[in-house]
Amino acid sequence: MLKAAYGRAIAPLALAVATSTFAAPATEPEVREFIDSAGARAGELGVKATRAEWVFQNFITHDTQQMAVEASKALTTEGGSNAREARDYLASPGLSPATRRDLELIRHSVSVPSPADARSIAELVEIGAELKSIYATGKYCAEDGECSVLRDMELRMANSRDSDELLELWQGWRQVSPPMRDLYSRQVELANKGARDLGYVDLGDYWRSRYDMSGEAFSADMERYWQEAKPLYEALQCHVRDRLEAFYGEAVMPDDGTIPAHLLGNMWAQGWSNIEDVVMEGAFEAPYDLTRILEEREMDEEAMVKMAEGFFTSLGLEPLPETFWERSLFTRPEDRDVVCHASAWDVDAKDDLRIKMCIQRTGEEVRVVHHELGHNYYQRAYNEQPYYYRGSANAGFHEALGDAIALSVTPAYLVELGLLDQLPETSEANTIAQLMNLALDKVAFLPFGYIMDKWRWQVFAGELTPEEYNAGWWKLRREYQGISSPVARGADAFDPGAKYHIPANVSYSRYFQAHLLQFQFHREMCEKAGFKGPLYACSAYGSKAAGEALNAMLSAGRSVPWQQTLADFTGKDDVDVSAMLEYFAPLKSWLDEQNRGRQCGWEA
Numbered sequence: 001m002l003k004a005a006y007g008r009a010i011a012p013l014a015l016a017v018a019t020s021t022f023a024a025p026a027t028e029p030e031v032r033e034f035i036d037s038a039g040a041r042a043g044e045l046g047v048k049a050t051r052a053e054w055v056f057q058n059f060i061t062h063d064t065q066q067m068a069v070e071a072s073k074a075l076t077t078e079g080g081s082n083a084r085e086a087r088d089y090l091a092s093p094g095l096s097p098a099t100r101r102d103l104e105l106i107r108h109s110v111s112v113p114s115p116a117d118a119r120s121i122a123e124l125v126e127i128g129a130e131l132k133s134i135y136a137t138g139k140y141c142a143e144d145g146e147c148s149v150l151r152d153m154e155l156r157m158a159n160s161r162d163s164d165e166l167l168e169l170w171q172g173w174r175q176v177s178p179p180m181r182d183l184y185s186r187q188v189e190l191a192n193k194g195a196r197d198l199g200y201v202d203l204g205d206y207w208r209s210r211y212d213m214s215g216e217a218f219s220a221d222m223e224r225y226w227q228e229a230k231p232l233y234e235a236l237q238c239h240v241r242d243r244l245e246a247f248y249g250e251a252v253m254p255d256d257g258t259i260p261a262h263l264l265g266n267m268w269a270q271g272w273s274n275i276e277d278v279v280m281e282g283a284f285e286a287p288y289d290l291t292r293i294l295e296e297r298e299m300d301e302e303a304m305v306k307m308a309e310g311f312f313t314s315l316g317l318e319p320l321p322e323t324f325w326e327r328s329l330f331t332r333p334e335d336r337d338v339v340c341h342a343s344a345w346d347v348d349a350k351d352d353l354r355i356k357m358c359i360q361r362t363g364e365e366v367r368v369v370h371h372e373l374g375h376n377y378y379q380r381a382y383n384e385q386p387y388y389y390r391g392s393a394n395a396g397f398h399e400a401l402g403d404a405i406a407l408s409v410t411p412a413y414l415v416e417l418g419l420l421d422q423l424p425e426t427s428e429a430n431t432i433a434q435l436m437n438l439a440l441d442k443v444a445f446l447p448f449g450y451i452m453d454k455w456r457w458q459v460f461a462g463e464l465t466p467e468e469y470n471a472g473w474w475k476l477r478r479e480y481q482g483i484s485s486p487v488a489r490g491a492d493a494f495d496p497g498a499k500y501h502i503p504a505n506v507s508y509s510r511y512f513q514a515h516l517l518q519f520q521f522h523r524e525m526c527e528k529a530g531f532k533g534p535l536y537a538c539s540a541y542g543s544k545a546a547g548e549a550l551n552a553m554l555s556a557g558r559s560v561p562w563q564q565t566l567a568d569f570t571g572k573d574d575v576d577v578s579a580m581l582e583y584f585a586p587l588k589s590w591l592d593e594q595n596r597g598r599q600c601g602w603e604a
Helices: 007-018 028-058 062-089 097-107 118-136 150-159 163-173 180-197 203-208 215-248 273-280 290-296 301-314 322-327 363-381 395-406 411-417 428-460 466-481 509-528 544-555 562-570 578-583 585-594
Strands: 139-141 147-149 343-346 353-356
Touching (some): 028 062, 028 343, 062 097, 118 180, 139 163, 147 150, 150 163, 150 273, 180 203, 180 428, 180 466, 203 215, 215 428, 215 509, 215 578, 215 585, 273 428, 290 363, 301 363, 301 411, 322 353, 343 363, 353 363, 363 395, 363 544, 395 509, 395 562, 428 466, 428 509, 428 578, 428 585, 509 562, 544 562, 578 585
Antiparallel strands (some): 139 147, 343 353
């Protein structure tokens, strides 16, 4: 039996009914007819919009942008109309719980709801396209005239240990985002009006209410998950800060316990695995270097994708269609601008699956490829469902799946593939090195994943004015991450916009949940595979039992509340942080020992 998740959905529904303008109650058959016809219309327009967006992101020009805008405008108009009609139908008495839930899915079928008038719809869509275009075509040009795109700057930040160079790159990319601020502010204004038209307080309330519970309950759960994971993060932050201070010196590090954002090997300080060499000082070297293995075996980008596909097929899932290999983008073209941000596509909601990413031959990219194929396999699993059930149980499930598979990329798995000749020696040093590598990615990400939406919730609620956007952003980063800006940032900066998901209006709560759910999924797959041993050593590779259970979860799509889908797969109807804590338990003990006598924590 599920806990109070269903009861917690009452608040937004009551608001919707109270503000409804629907004149005459409808019968169950009439509402079912609307649901079916709305799905058919939205499905047809969705395919057209996806095709147009694919062309735009792979051939960025004024004309392709306009094509994408027009297709998106049609879909947004249809989605908004259907959402408002669903809002009105919810006022009808006597509807079955299943039908009422289907209406809620339609009410939440657009990421950024627009007001009803055509002028506002057009403006909202055009702003969205312009924001994405600014980000995708952004470059930083140094004083010598040499210009760099984001991917090149990311690589330099990952490998440089020169604090001056890192600061230049960090500041350079943030020159791209200030022109976005006024556009973003207007977008918020329009989207908030659209959300209120659907019966919600603002866009943040609308986003939070998409999780089969009220927005207030969702916020409370997110904070609870964070509090459960926080001690592990705090131990990691303390150790990493100590090692960075030893490497760069006190002159570079502030004395308030925070870490300057430019020193963590990542443009947004969201993942720290690129500075593993500094953190570990060579004391514990990783038992293998997957990047070096890829180079030595001369594995190209397509071979890396084949490797990831092989994991899914080992579980009993079908290979990807031939069109996947013909139509995907694996490398950055030299002759045109493209959106390099990795993404997975289900173009026709049938079997036209693709990924689009500019793959780099690194161990980190192996995880990303597994992540994107996880999306594709999820998309194919639920494609027989009715239109509004074609999606993951909640957005976090979609993001968690591929990463859960990537947790099985263990030394044992690499031996199975012939990429390692033998298992590394079992020792504390190897265990700590393996776990530290992953913690610098997964654990370090958690507060960043949380505050991305927490900041937007404040913006949507009007708690931050445009002039306060940047100050509010850094307040949250300091409070939750223990991260600080390396230089003073004024109100005219728009540092949140330097992260793709802000201009692209992609809610980030899914990633925070996914970083917890993936360990829960991994633990369950390992149990079904019959693995005995520490969770970090498990690979579910080749387990048909794990694959069968996994596919059952994927095939359900969003046909039932996510709590039920999770309970069917794991036996628990809530995100369970204990799986991540179990996985990293040896590292947490080691970190606590290292931090003994250090001054941990930071000034919020």
